[in-house]
Amino acid sequence: MNDTVLQGVNLTKVFGWGKQKTIAVDHVNFEIRAGEVCSIVGESGSGKTTLAKMLLGLLNPTEGEIYFQGKKRDISTQRKKREYWKNIQAIFQDPYSAYNIFNKIDTLLLDCIRMRGDFWLPREKKIELMSEACSFVNLEYKELTNKYPFELSGGQMQRLMIARIFLLKPKILIADEPTSMIDACSRATILDMLMKLRDEVGMTIIFITHDIGLAYYVSDTVYIMERGKIVESGSADQVILTPHHPYTRRLISDVPKIHEAWDLSTVTYSGL
Amino acid sequence: MGKVILEVRELSTKYVTRFGENVYAVDRVSLKVEEGKSLGIAGESGCGKSTLALSLMGYYFAPLHYISGDIIIDGQNISKMHPDEVRRKILGKEIAYIPQAAMNALNPTLKIINFIEDVIHAHDPKVPKKEIHDMARQRFEELGLPAEVLQKYPVELSGGMKQRTVIATSVILSPKVLIADEPSSALDVTSQKMVIKMLKDMMEKGLVKAMIFITHELPLLYNVTDDIMVMYAGQIVEQGTAQQVVFDPLHPYSKGLMGSIIVPESGVRDVKLTAIPGAPPNLKRPPQGCRFADRCKYVQAECRVQSIYMREAANNRAYRCIFPEEQLRKVYQNE
Numbered sequence: 001m002n003d004t005v006l007q008g009v010n011l012t013k014v015f016g017w018g019k020q021k022t023i024a025v026d027h028v029n030f031e032i033r034a035g036e037v038c039s040i041v042g043e044s045g046s047g048k049t050t051l052a053k054m055l056l057g058l059l060n061p062t063e064g065e066i067y068f069q070g071k072k073r074d075i076s077t078q079r080k081k082r083e084y085w086k087n088i089q090a091i092f093q094d095p096y097s098a099y100n101i102f103n104k105i106d107t108l109l110l111d112c113i114r115m116r117g118d119f120w121l122p123r124e125k126k127i128e129l130m131s132e133a134c135s136f137v138n139l140e141y142k143e144l145t146n147k148y149p150f151e152l153s154g155g156q157m158q159r160l161m162i163a164r165i166f167l168l169k170p171k172i173l174i175a176d177e178p179t180s181m182i183d184a185c186s187r188a189t190i191l192d193m194l195m196k197l198r199d200e201v202g203m204t205i206i207f208i209t210h211d212i213g214l215a216y217y218v219s220d221t222v223y224i225m226e227r228g229k230i231v232e233s234g235s236a237d238q239v240i241l242t243p244h245h246p247y248t249r250r251l252i253s254d255v256p257k258i259h260e261a262w263d264l265s266t267v268t269y270s271g272l
Numbered sequence: 273m274g275k276v277i278l279e280v281r282e283l284s285t286k287y288v289t290r291f292g293e294n295v296y297a298v299d300r301v302s303l304k305v306e307e308g309k310s311l312g313i314a315g316e317s318g319c320g321k322s323t324l325a326l327s328l329m330g331y332y333f334a335p336l337h338y339i340s341g342d343i344i345i346d347g348q349n350i351s352k353m354h355p356d357e358v359r360r361k362i363l364g365k366e367i368a369y370i371p372q373a374a375m376n377a378l379n380p381t382l383k384i385i386n387f388i389e390d391v392i393h394a395h396d397p398k399v400p401k402k403e404i405h406d407m408a409r410q411r412f413e414e415l416g417l418p419a420e421v422l423q424k425y426p427v428e429l430s431g432g433m434k435q436r437t438v439i440a441t442s443v444i445l446s447p448k449v450l451i452a453d454e455p456s457s458a459l460d461v462t463s464q465k466m467v468i469k470m471l472k473d474m475m476e477k478g479l480v481k482a483m484i485f486i487t488h489e490l491p492l493l494y495n496v497t498d499d500i501m502v503m504y505a506g507q508i509v510e511q512g513t514a515q516q517v518v519f520d521p522l523h524p525y526s527k528g529l530m531g532s533i534i535v536p537e538s539g540v541r542d543v544k545l546t547a548i549p550g551a552p553p554n555l556k557r558p559p560q561g562c563r564f565a566d567r568c569k570y571v572q573a574e575c576r577v578q579s580i581y582m583r584e585a586a587n588n589r590a591y592r593c594i595f596p597e598e599q600l601r602k603v604y605q606n607e
Contacts, residue, residue: 043462044460044463182317184316184488184489184490184533185316185488185529185548187534188532188545188546188547189547191545192545211461211534212536213534213535213536213540214534215536216534216536216540216541217534217541217545237538237541240536251462252536255535256489256494256535257491257495257536257537258495258519258533258535258537260537264468264469
């Protein structure tokens with residue numbers, strides 16, 4: 001199994017202790033192959049974002065190991081962490097809070113070029129790279145230069161985020177609910193671009209979402225997460241069309257459909 | 273045909289910016305909702321859906337201004353009323369509104385029950401507390417919400433529960449019309465389903481007589497409402513039953529919208545999502561002709577010359593395009 005890029009063994013994250021102890025991620029195992037699009041699906045509080053943060057190296061796991069390209073991940077120093085981040089990048093849910101509001105868009109894109117190690121390139125070459133990245137996501141560099149992120153719409157900001165990814169070309173992209181804050185029409189555009197990244201750059205994409213319909217549309221492999229545990233996994237067709245676990249079935253029944261009737265009688269009011 | 277609860281005739285409203293420019297966000301919108309029916313409004317962000325919802329309440333405050341048209345709720349024309357009168361007599365009693373992030377409407381320093389007291393006292397300061405408590409408990413139980421929620425502070429409730437609390441509070445005075453503006457977009461799918469179930473229950477139990485439901489999630493709209501209107505750049509571009517609009521859209525814009533539907537059903541993976549390129553026009557200077565012309569695949573020279581009017585189609589439908597129905601169908605078939 002040489003093409004496994006990311007592997008988690010018994011990953012666990014516990015917040016708090018004693019009475020307050022919460023097991024957010026509970027002995028999770030997975031193996032993600034290069035060029036694969038996989039989704040982690042679960043409702044709020046199922047631990048999917050905590051898992052993503054551990055993969056990104058923003059949180060330390062309480063227990064378990066992460067293997068990156070067959071080797072144990074080492075991010076013990078800042079330098080090693082930066083090196084790791086060249087390989088793994090993320091797009092977050094809320095584009096409005098993902099940018100530094102004081103930096104112009106040029107600064108943002110130039111930072112990406114510097115992170116690639118292309119700091120020494122002449123100015124014209126950098127502009128060429130930035131224009132290429134912008135046109136990849138249907139944005140016009142000429143219109144963006146000298147602007148601040150807040151001058152863009154939500155959909156444009158999210159696309160600019162993808163332009164960043166295009167410049168950095170990481171091996172793995174973690175997309176944490178990339179489309180939940182933007183409307184359905186821009187959603188199609190964003191998804192198209194992510195798929196283009198996969199096809200043209202050969203990126204591995206990990207989708208994190210609560211929308212099982214979206215997961216079904218984009219992914220090859222689906223992992224269903226409930227209260228920190230992966231309860232079902234397999235190919236998208238297998239999991240969505242013939243679900244075995246009751247939780248998966250419930251998630252599927254919670255999404256409105258158009259060809260089958262949507263059964264509202266299964267709703268049980270629970271919790272506060 | 274049932275009794276018409278809400279009728280809107282040629283309603284136009286605008287925003288006035290700091291620089292005195294007019295933004296025509298709602299342009300001659302007409303609609304009718306019958307008793308026991310719900311109407312869905314679809315469209316992308318910035319097309320005027322939420323402004324229409326605000327305008328329907330008849331309570332105008334800067335920067336939103338009324339231009340012309342009538343809003344008639346159960347035979348009563350509210351469009352000429354003074355805003356203060358509207359606030360006292362109409363809002364909450366005749367027409368209620370659930371805003372987009374409704375859960376943020378709760379006051380964090382008040383228990384839910386005290387919040388409800390405030391709401392009712394705004395309409396009638398003389399109602400005794402005991403009566404309000406009984407009323408609130410009864411309404412919450414009717415809607416399947418536990419009564420202990422009333423004694424809690426908003427921070428103690430989950431997002432979905434807060435949302436349902438706000439909805440229950442908004443119908444406490446039994447309004448005739450309920451306007452729900454993206455009531456479930458901030459929630460995960462499970463809580464979303466609870467909210468939808470609750471809205472449906474309210475319709476069935478007759479707590480509200482008619483509902484207007486606004487969202488960009490088409491599968492949701494299809495499952496909740498009887499009729500759908502598609503809005504683009506402040507105008508209605510298509511109207512018909514939910515079935516007609518979702519499965520057999522006529523207007524090129526609706527056609528594009530339907531291409532963005534994602535549902536977990538077999539066959540979805542084989543269909544490529546279609547996105548509509550470009551952005552809606554600037555409504556400070558709305559274009560002369562068809563407002564969708566710049567983004568339309570089938571645009572002709574004459575589309576841009578004069579304003580396009582709603583065209584009647586078979587089965588009580590209407591759409592805003594220069595092409596006749598047969599021609600549009602033929603074009604779609606050849607794709």
